[in-house]
Amino acid sequence: MRNKKGIKFYLVLYLAKMSRIALKIVGRDATYFPGKLAVTLCPDFLGRIEKPKTIIGVTGTNGKTTVCNMIEDTLRENGYDFIDNHLGSNINSGLASTLIEGANLKGKQKKELAVFEIDERSAVKVYPYITPTYLVCTNLFRDSLRRNAHTEFISQMLNDYIPKQTKLILNGDDLIVSNLAKENARVYFGIDKLPTDTDKCENIVCDMVSCPVCGGKLAYDFVRYNHIGRAHCTKCDFCSPKIDYEVNHIDLENMKMQLRNGESYDLINNNIINIYNMLATIAVLKEMGLSQEKINQSLRKQKIVDTRFSKEKVGNIEVITHLSKGMNPIACSRVFDYVRKEKGNKAVFILLDDLHDAAHSSENIAWQYDTDYEFLNDESIKQILIAGARYLDGIVRLQMAGIPKEKIVAKREELSLVESLQLEGIEKVFILHDLYAISLKNKIKQQVVEKIKGEEAK
Amino acid sequence: MSLETKMKSTLDLNLEDFCEWKNQEKQENTFHKPEKEIIIESLFPEYCGYFGDGQNMKYLQKCIPEATFINTPLEDIPYFAEHDVDLLYMGTMTEHTQERVIQKLLAYQERIKQMIEKGVHFLLTGNSIEIFSQYIEKEKGEKIPGLGIFPIYAKRDMMHRHNSLFVGKYEDIQIVGFRSQFTFAYGENAHCYFAKVEKGIGLNPQSTLEGIKMNNCIATYLLGPICILNPDFTRKLLQELGIEKPTLAFEEDVEKAYKQRLKEFENL
Numbered sequence: 001m002r003n004k005k006g007i008k009f010y011l012v013l014y015l016a017k018m019s020r021i022a023l024k025i026v027g028r029d030a031t032y033f034p035g036k037l038a039v040t041l042c043p044d045f046l047g048r049i050e051k052p053k054t055i056i057g058v059t060g061t062n063g064k065t066t067v068c069n070m071i072e073d074t075l076r077e078n079g080y081d082f083i084d085n086h087l088g089s090n091i092n093s094g095l096a097s098t099l100i101e102g103a104n105l106k107g108k109q110k111k112e113l114a115v116f117e118i119d120e121r122s123a124v125k126v127y128p129y130i131t132p133t134y135l136v137c138t139n140l141f142r143d144s145l146r147r148n149a150h151t152e153f154i155s156q157m158l159n160d161y162i163p164k165q166t167k168l169i170l171n172g173d174d175l176i177v178s179n180l181a182k183e184n185a186r187v188y189f190g191i192d193k194l195p196t197d198t199d200k201c202e203n204i205v206c207d208m209v210s211c212p213v214c215g216g217k218l219a220y221d222f223v224r225y226n227h228i229g230r231a232h233c234t235k236c237d238f239c240s241p242k243i244d245y246e247v248n249h250i251d252l253e254n255m256k257m258q259l260r261n262g263e264s265y266d267l268i269n270n271n272i273i274n275i276y277n278m279l280a281t282i283a284v285l286k287e288m289g290l291s292q293e294k295i296n297q298s299l300r301k302q303k304i305v306d307t308r309f310s311k312e313k314v315g316n317i318e319v320i321t322h323l324s325k326g327m328n329p330i331a332c333s334r335v336f337d338y339v340r341k342e343k344g345n346k347a348v349f350i351l352l353d354d355l356h357d358a359a360h361s362s363e364n365i366a367w368q369y370d371t372d373y374e375f376l377n378d379e380s381i382k383q384i385l386i387a388g389a390r391y392l393d394g395i396v397r398l399q400m401a402g403i404p405k406e407k408i409v410a411k412r413e414e415l416s417l418v419e420s421l422q423l424e425g426i427e428k429v430f431i432l433h434d435l436y437a438i439s440l441k442n443k444i445k446q447q448v449v450e451k452i453k454g455e456e457a458k
Numbered sequence: 459m460s461l462e463t464k465m466k467s468t469l470d471l472n473l474e475d476f477c478e479w480k481n482q483e484k485q486e487n488t489f490h491k492p493e494k495e496i497i498i499e500s501l502f503p504e505y506c507g508y509f510g511d512g513q514n515m516k517y518l519q520k521c522i523p524e525a526t527f528i529n530t531p532l533e534d535i536p537y538f539a540e541h542d543v544d545l546l547y548m549g550t551m552t553e554h555t556q557e558r559v560i561q562k563l564l565a566y567q568e569r570i571k572q573m574i575e576k577g578v579h580f581l582l583t584g585n586s587i588e589i590f591s592q593y594i595e596k597e598k599g600e601k602i603p604g605l606g607i608f609p610i611y612a613k614r615d616m617m618h619r620h621n622s623l624f625v626g627k628y629e630d631i632q633i634v635g636f637r638s639q640f641t642f643a644y645g646e647n648a649h650c651y652f653a654k655v656e657k658g659i660g661l662n663p664q665s666t667l668e669g670i671k672m673n674n675c676i677a678t679y680l681l682g683p684i685c686i687l688n689p690d691f692t693r694k695l696l697q698e699l700g701i702e703k704p705t706l707a708f709e710e711d712v713e714k715a716y717k718q719r720l721k722e723f724e725n726l
């Protein structure tokens with residue numbers, strides 16, 4: 001759907017631009033309102049405004065922001081000039097804000113390249129108007145059940161709306177993603193079988209159990225987690241795709257990964273989800289024509305932003321904070337799996353309650369039972385400290401996972417948790433927190449650091 | 459397939475942990491052992507356990523480890539087709555799966571009707587209620603016929619998802635729960651409802667009666683781990699299954715969480 005501009009468009013563009021200037025003058029956030037205003041006054045505004053010649057879109061349940069950050073940092077360092085929505089929202093109004101900012105008063109884009117994080121649930125409001133040149137899809141998992149329902153709903157929506165001209169950069173180890181928009185040109189990225197892979201799903205959730213072609217039962221050649229892995233149909237010839245950008249060796253000791261084509265890249269993080277994020281970034285940048293040298297030179301210097309992951313050694317104890325999005329069962333399960341597999345004895349803080357619901361409603365906790373709290377039932381995890389509005393549900397969920405009650409500290413007040421932290425024999429303290437609990441995480445981290453220092457001074 | 463192999467092939471993967479735990483529990487819980495073995499069948503848990511629904515039967519396993527739990531995959535013949543069961547459970551699934559499950563169960567339509575008439579216990583959560591309805595109507599009017607057992611039908615609108623909290627009265631028990639769905643149901647359930655709405659909605663926003671109860675067959679749009687969220691309900695269910703004085707798993711903690719939620723919901 002492409003629309004001519006017309007007087008209404010220019011009027012809305014000027015209004016939106018003026019609102020942006022006004023907001024900036026009074027020191028307010030100008031990343032949301034101008035776009036919201038534009039799509040409210042002119043619902044097909046996204047179709048009318050000119051777009052940069054090349055658009056890289058990044059969508060999927062988990063990893064969108066990290067992949068966008070990596071793409072943007074690499075492009076910037078290699079001299080590319082582009083617009084992006086990293087400060088604004090990833091829905092239609094956020095994209096509109098970015099395009100308004102990037103356009104001159106004639107509605108012409110000043111830059112030729114855009115990097116857009118695109119919410120997968122917003123496909124219906126975005127793709128009728130924006131045709132990404134490349135669209136990366138990181139993965140599709142169950143997310144907020146209230147908003148995103150389930151992966152069948154989201155993948156159907158993407159199938160219905162992804163423009164036919166868009167080249168897809170898909171996670172070939174995700175059988176839901178690899179089957180998106182079958183008519184589109186595509187390349188796949190993936191990681192060959194790892195020693196840690198299994199032959200059966202260890203997770204509560206596996207959303208890909210039957211063949212998308214004939215409905216027959218899928219047999220997994222290996223499972224990495226949930227429906228991530230490689231599989232084939234037991235009744236027809238459907239199977240996981242051949243991977244174009246395939247990692248065939250990961251060397252965690254030297255923090256390097258090797259691709260089947262012989263290229264080697266430095267790892268910036270040892271978590272498998274971030275290795276996938278790096279691989280998605282490499283695949284799209286290679287498709288754009290960047291060389292391995294240019295990509296690796298830049299990627300190797302990057303780090304996962306502090307609000308998502310941080311590590312600090314305090315005396316003999318490592319304090320690690322890790323984003324773990326509440327209401328997102330697979331994101332939390334990945335983090336729980338990461339924690340249990342890290343070496344050493346650990347204490348784990350869990351701060352995943354939805355703060356908005358805690359203040360205004362009562363959170364639907366069904367997602368906790370799609371989440372693998374069972375991974376926290378591990379010999380190396382000595383204490384689990386859980387707090388927030390749903391702390392009573394937390395005690396039950398942890399016991400359902402088989403965790404002995406003696407290991408659990410549960411309190412309503414988050415800031416009273418640290419007094420119960422037992423540091424004896426502990427080598428790592430993990431603070432797992434929701435996206436909207438950054439300041440809470442910082443306060444708790446501060447308390448933990450002080451407690452460690454205090455005990456070491458004794 | 460023998461019952462034993464069926465259980466081995468389909469029980470969750472922490473079978474060893476579960477058996478160990480089961481043995482410990484067996485010793486502690488012998489006092490409420492029922493006179494005959496309780497058999498509980500979960501239908502198609504690999505497809506019908508969305509949004510935590512799958513954990514309802516895991517919780518019952520923890521409450522009554524002496525019972526036999528059968529997980530029947532979609533491609534197998536259901537155990538209930540040829541044997542008696544005490545409780546049949548099915549949870550939330552995707553819309554595409556609904557069509558496959560209806561196709562599967564149509565072959566057992568008469569058997570299911572007889573079981574309901576005989577007073578066999580059913581627990582159907584989330585959109586599995588629609589499998590037993592007259593039909594599911596899609597956005598453009600296309601109707602997917604259901605098993606035709608419940609006097610209701612559902613209308614689906616994939617562009618609008620309804621989310622709400624629920625408090626309702628099931629006999630003398632206050633039920634709490636969550637709704638999250640693309641459909642509303644219509645029809646007459648005044649003589650066969652599950653719970654009277656106190657907060658939230660019934661079959662649809664205009665309805666004050668939630669779900670269906672026909673003899674011992676309970677079907678509710680509430681989804682998630684409702685057996686964990688509702689200790690009074692679960693206790694009653696276990697009593698009806700023949701356990702005189704049921705002890706719930708983590709009873710004290712489950713009770714506290716229930717009371718907190720009920721209070722929160724009532725204050726909203």
Ligand SMILES: [Zn+2]
Nearest residue numbers: 211214233236
């Ligand atoms: Zn097949």
